[in-house]
Each structure stands twice: as C-alpha cells, then as structure tokens.
Amino acid sequence: MTNQTAAEAIIDTGKTEDPLGKRLRARRRELSLTLKEVADGAGLSVGFISQVERGLTVPSLSSLASIAGVLDSHVTTFLAQPEGKSQLTRHNERPIYAVDKAALSYERLSTTFPGSVLNSVIVHEPPGYRSEPIQHVGEEMFFVLQGAITLEVEDETTVLQAGDSIHFASMRRHSSWNHTAEPATILHVCTMDVFGDNPQQNQEPGNRAGHLNHHK
Amino acid sequence: MTNQTAAEAIIDTGKTEDPLGKRLRARRRELSLTLKEVADGAGLSVGFISQVERGLTVPSLSSLASIAGVLDSHVTTFLAQPEGKSQLTRHNERPIYAVDKAALSYERLSTTFPGSVLNSVIVHEPPGYRSEPIQHVGEEMFFVLQGAITLEVEDETTVLQAGDSIHFASMRRHSSWNHTAEPATILHVCTMDVFGDNPQQNQEPGNRAGHLNHHK
DNA sequence: CCTAAATTTTACCAATACTAAAATTGGGGG
C-alpha cells in the first residue's frame, strides 16, 4: 500500500517496526564489523550483505542463519519483535484462573501483544499437587516465591526452596510436585503461548484450547 | 556429514532438535487443519506445504511468515529452539554481579544454552538509584519481590509495590527508579542477551561488553 | 588530493522456491 521495500512489506508483523535489514546492520555496527568480514564469515558476497541490510533483498533462511552466526546471535533476534502497550498487574487485582477445582490456580502476569513470546504466571500449587509431565516448544524458568516444590526435568529431580530458581528448555520432559504440606507459590515464566491466544492475525478467536492442559 | 535432508542440515542450530518442518506439521495437526487449508490460507500450493513439512524444501522467509500466520503463530516459533541442561540457582549461592560500586547488583538466575532467549536476574536497587533510560530489542517483565520502584515506560509512570509486575516491549524507552528509602529487590526477565554471551558458535568470547550498560 | 578501505550499484546467472497435475494412500459405507 505504501512504498516500503518489498522486504519490509514481507517480513514485518503488520505493525511498523524495525525491519530485518535494519536490525542486522545495527547488530553488525554493534560488533563493529565490516560488510566484508560478515560476508566472508557467512560465505556470502559483500554486495549481497549490503542489499540485505538495506532491505533490497530477503535472504534465504539458510543465509540468514549464517549471517546471524557471524553476528553471534540467534536467528530469531532479527525476526519481528514485539511492540505494544505495557501491561501492569497489581498483586491484589489479578485475573485468577482455576484450571481444575483441585485447587491449582494461576494469576496471569504478562499479556499478549503482537509478537510477544514472554509468558508469566504465578502458580499456586496446593500441598500434594502433582502435574502431568509435559514437553513442548520453548524454554521456561521457575522461581519459587513461597514454600517448596520438587521439580523433575527428565532424569534430574530437584527440590526448590523459596528463592531458588531453575531454567531449562521446555522440550525436556518436565513436571512439578508440591511434596510439602504447605501450599507453594511459584513465579513461572516461559517463552510459549501458554494461554493459547496471541493471534497473529485475528482469526476465529474462541474455542482454541490453551496448552496448559494437565489433561488426562 | 550424516544424511539428514538439506533443510534439516541448513536450519538447525547445530544441536539435534526438531527441524522446522516437523514443528510446522505438529502445529498444523494441533489445530487439526488440512494441508489444503494451510495452503489456501497462505496463498501457496498444497504440494509445497507438504514438501516443507517433510523437510524437502526450505521455504522463503515470506512464505514461512504466511504459513505461520495461518497457523496462528509467530515465525520465531518454528525456528531453532533451545535445548540443553537445565540450570538451577540457589538463593544463597548465586553469582553476584556488581555493575558499579554505587551498589546496584545482580544475581543471575538463567543461563545460556544454544538458542536460549530467556534471561532473568534479580536486581537489587539501592534507595535512590536511578537507571538510564534505554531501549532495545525484545520484551521484558519486572516483578517486584521487595520494596517498591517507580518505572517509566515512555510516557507512563508507574509505581510498583512488592508483588506487582509489568510487561512491555523493550523497544519502548524505559527506566526504573527506586524512589523509596529502602532497597528494592526486583525479579527481571527479558528475552534479550543481557549478559552479552550466548555465542551461537564459539568465536572469540572475551571482550564483548554486555548490554546492561548504565553507561554515561 | 591521492589512495585505500568500505559501501553501493549494476548486470547477470543459476539455484531453488514454488506450481500444476498426476499418483498414492487411507478410510468408510453400501
């Protein structure tokens, strides 16, 4: 509609934000590398890098990966990033989600804005509660606010006390267990779309089940 | 070296993990969509989607974006994801980073594994401490553990008490200020490479300054 | 200014992203 370059039009999430090329250039400058250095490192030509950085061409995924490698960053760094309103939650006025009457409940901290990947909730685990082992895309972190829990990640079994934290890739099969007689409160952050919203474009919103199913 | 498909070889981060295609298929199944539905939605051909999902072809970034859109997900969802050892930190034995003697200090919670984007630290802000306003790629979340701080995100000024949280895109200019007479403890999570490590491949590691510079 | 490094531009080619259509699989019924 407007006259942005093809690359810009293609890549960005719909919101106006820094396009791929700009970020690559910014990152290269940050490391004070020359086009040639990047090109050589990535096995590509100098001119091409120039084109990409100015949004005249869209690199293939493999090329982008190479370039990202030289820039010592992850591919995802350069793809559409969030933008939106910040979301405040007060400890006394948060939406609470009770998944099953068995008393496990969530307080949602983060919200969803276009491109957001961060998801945080406060989880209240009643004494004895045990979650099904699950694995999924992303990574996550637990920080124990109150009480203690036992966390199993694949073969490691760890007891976390208040103030302890753990960080791991969510693909590793994991489950948690409140082995104590006291309720435990955990701050849980993950990079996934736990609540099943975050529509990339507005399609039929309802009926999509979240991934937080401690299903059968 | 081995005989994985070209696509697999190209995309993955070096670690063995689910390649792009597998994830796309998994996601499609999750939404119980047909190849045709995805193809139509994305404006691509059925056969092509099939090829992509089986790793016979690598889609262009634009195509991938379209497909991701139909799958109601962010592009990054399907690109290399973390894998590694989980990292435990005990509240009494964490590495502490003191940035300037002015007494601001960090306890690092998360570690870095290939592809990880999650970064969490506990920040101790002494009374009166004020950080420089910064903006950068990514998104972040503050959760106040003790005390209170004033957080400014662009034009919004918010006072956060213990237990409160805020979540916003890091591109929005932000700074924090401990306006109280007590030290404040904040759990800070962001999707960026705060500590400046996370080498995608092992290049010269040293000398790269972190981004947490409250520099002049 | 003169030179050399860094970047941009141009012209061109070949790899491959993508298509269209035919071949295969896989259920359910009747």
Added chain:
DNA sequence: CCCCCAATTTTAGTATTGGTAAAATTTAGG
C-alpha cells in the same frame, strides 16, 4: 470387496529471486 472421496505424496517443469562478480561511488586519512 470395491468405489469414492479427502488427504497427502510424488514428479516434472518454470520463473522467481537469491546470490555473485565487478565496476562505480562514497568515505576517511595522511
């Protein structure tokens, strides 16, 4: 069992565009 339909895979083939090499331009010193 066989027909039918939906879903997926396979096969050829083309056109796009990702990518190159080299010349043109800019930038920065000395």
